[in-house]
Amino acid sequence: MVKKPLIVLNFKTYTEGMGDNAVRMAKYCEEVSDESGIEIIAVPQIPDIALVAGSVKIPVYAQHIDGVGAGGYTGHITADCVRSAGAQGCLVNHSERRLLLADVDSAIQSAKKAGLTVITCTNNISVTSAAAALSPEYVAIEPPALIGSGIPVSKADPDIVTGSVEAVKKVNPNVKVLCGAGISSGDDVAAALELGTYGVLLASGVIKAKDQKAALIDLIGKV
Amino acid sequence: MVKKPLIVLNFKTYTEGMGDNAVRMAKYCEEVSDESGIEIIAVPQIPDIALVAGSVKIPVYAQHIDGVGAGGYTGHITADCVRSAGAQGCLVNHSERRLLLADVDSAIQSAKKAGLTVITCTNNISVTSAAAALSPEYVAIEPPALIGSGIPVSKADPDIVTGSVEAVKKVNPNVKVLCGAGISSGDDVAAALELGTYGVLLASGVIKAKDQKAALIDLIGKV
């Protein structure tokens, strides 16, 4: 029996994953998910959430939420509003959108109240421990230097992954660990699972691929 | 002949202006605009842009954009994506979502490339001058202490409004001045026009009103 990974695909602000392209990309995710039985989550730009969530049945997540709620706030992304637009979860504290410690906490609390699943991104083992203490459903360990590098964290720095898995077990065993940064192939996904994670968070390896659907299929081919 | 003001209605993150409420609020704007011939711009939360822009014909603006474009950015709000979701313009540097000086500039440049109209918010006369030097279509002067206060800037601090109008004329006469903070009645709007502005930016005075449509009608009743 093989464990089935969770695949979280961050569309970032790439043109290849925006507007109509976001819908097409999400449909590829849906097709591959349906065919394989592997859960794939689409994470489009925030203004695209409604469009994408209206087009596919797989879960759609927001790339970011702020920790504020309803009130006198302008330009903030609230948990309630992304939920209302169709999101089922969100990333929090991605290395390209880091938050103040107190705001990571308030964003996670807001997400929980709104019924959103949270993936908190972290950059090293100690930050993973801290994030786990805040009780999101997932932490995703992504060493910033490897993001977009094509060098998978699972090869370049397996200790940061196993160290994160152990640290989370100690602080809060309910939190599941994903890993990201440099993931682009089925081998990378298989290696991530070997290291004790539940799945991967990735972006350019699929979004910028010449054949996005083929890249997705390759990604899950080894599991 | 009476000058017709521009009314920009910021929905902030108020529940009364989110999701279905955002659509209803925008429709009130549309009805009042159609009946009066006064331009009213709806500024809902970013995840609601697509929904609102698909429901009304009046212009819809984003509450914020970041100064980054397509690429390896996560959680950022790009000009291209809000444009693609239906926005025709955006606020930049609202006092509740202030930006680094360099990012105010890059946000305005990104907006221009994407064909978005920009309203840059400022907090005093010297910042208004600086903002005008960056050539947005509008600056909106809003002393932070008066925002949400119910005390209109046009009464509490008319000099900051006329000072802003003069400062802008000197630095960049193509930029139009709006004023905000504490605006909630038709008198406030009339006073704002008297002081040399093109219109007003407001939020709670209408969004939190018991009868939102009546508040809108009152707002434009004196012009």
Next chain:
Amino acid sequence: MVKKPLIVLNFKTYTEGMGDNAVRMAKYCEEVSDESGIEIIAVPQIPDIALVAGSVKIPVYAQHIDGVGAGGYTGHITADCVRSAGAQGCLVNHSERRLLLADVDSAIQSAKKAGLTVITCTNNISVTSAAAALSPEYVAIEPPALIGSGIPVSKADPDIVTGSVEAVKKVNPNVKVLCGAGISSGDDVAAALELGTYGVLLASGVIKAKDQKAALIDLIGKV
């Protein structure tokens, strides 16, 4: 036998604790510490560290450090430089100077390398847990609403203090808990110790007192 508390006095940017006033204030701390045997730490503004550390023998801490080291950084406060100026420790993530989660971590790591003791400030129990996971010597729990209020956290919200003490024990029992916000009297200090803390972090209650030395003496009178 009575447990002796640690008293950490944050001078903030108050005029009454700047320049020559900072030296006088630190000397009061030294006198009261010498007379009572209670450790008092002076935390002046960063440009005053050298002056204050050159004038007293009690420990001097920095109000903030950034998480960066030597290199191409401008305007950042490095652990090495405050150490070289005479500081023996630092606050990190004060509610008036919050840091990104990843920067709280890197600031703590930098401080350790430089031999500085770290007090990480937190705003609630879950953030206290997260901070403890990053292994500073101390966490100081300070509900922001009570800072400068004159209402001691030990009375207004004792559960946040005991909850923080318990949370830290679970995550990292080596970390000691201080409490702050609204502390100004000996009763407040005694109450803080009762709740399981090692001492208090305070500011205006002493710095803004008419008679600073009398306020200090009163502070330690009950322990």
Next chain:
Amino acid sequence: MVKKPLIVLNFKTYTEGMGDNAVRMAKYCEEVSDESGIEIIAVPQIPDIALVAGSVKIPVYAQHIDGVGAGGYTGHITADCVRSAGAQGCLVNHSERRLLLADVDSAIQSAKKAGLTVITCTNNISVTSAAAALSPEYVAIEPPALIGSGIPVSKADPDIVTGSVEAVKKVNPNVKVLCGAGISSGDDVAAALELGTYGVLLASGVIKAKDQKAALIDLIGKV
């Protein structure tokens, strides 16, 4: 007759310009300034201001100030405190320490009240215009990509320098323009003056030089 440039030397957080090294570096600046009659300003780390200002007679500037004054602020760098520690001026909004637009303004206003001269750093021509509207004594145009590159802005992008000089003339002719990024030789300084600037802002070209004093002498050798 040759125009004499202003030389502003940013020590950044380099070890070669910290603590005792900062004093030695500042003394080199003083010697070269005395011998040549050219004004050289030393910009050490903030905790080193008192030490350096106590050791030399040339002007010492802070690398950064915040826009807040006396009060309930922790870890902020106030104009009054750096002034009290011996600084005569400050950088504001360096590309490595960018500020919110409103804070660039309040920092400049605070500096003026405290009697500090301000050099506001900018990254392109439009931001230079905006900065000039805020009336600092100097703006220093530094394209971020060239900082620390060894490729002088005066060669790589002379148009950004002349464009900045022209933009400032239009908006506020009292503001003087410096240029920075990649400056390391006397030729670079001469070229900067040719382009209409009053001098240069530099760092690694001198601070990281094997022979810091020789690098300084070379720097002013062509003017």
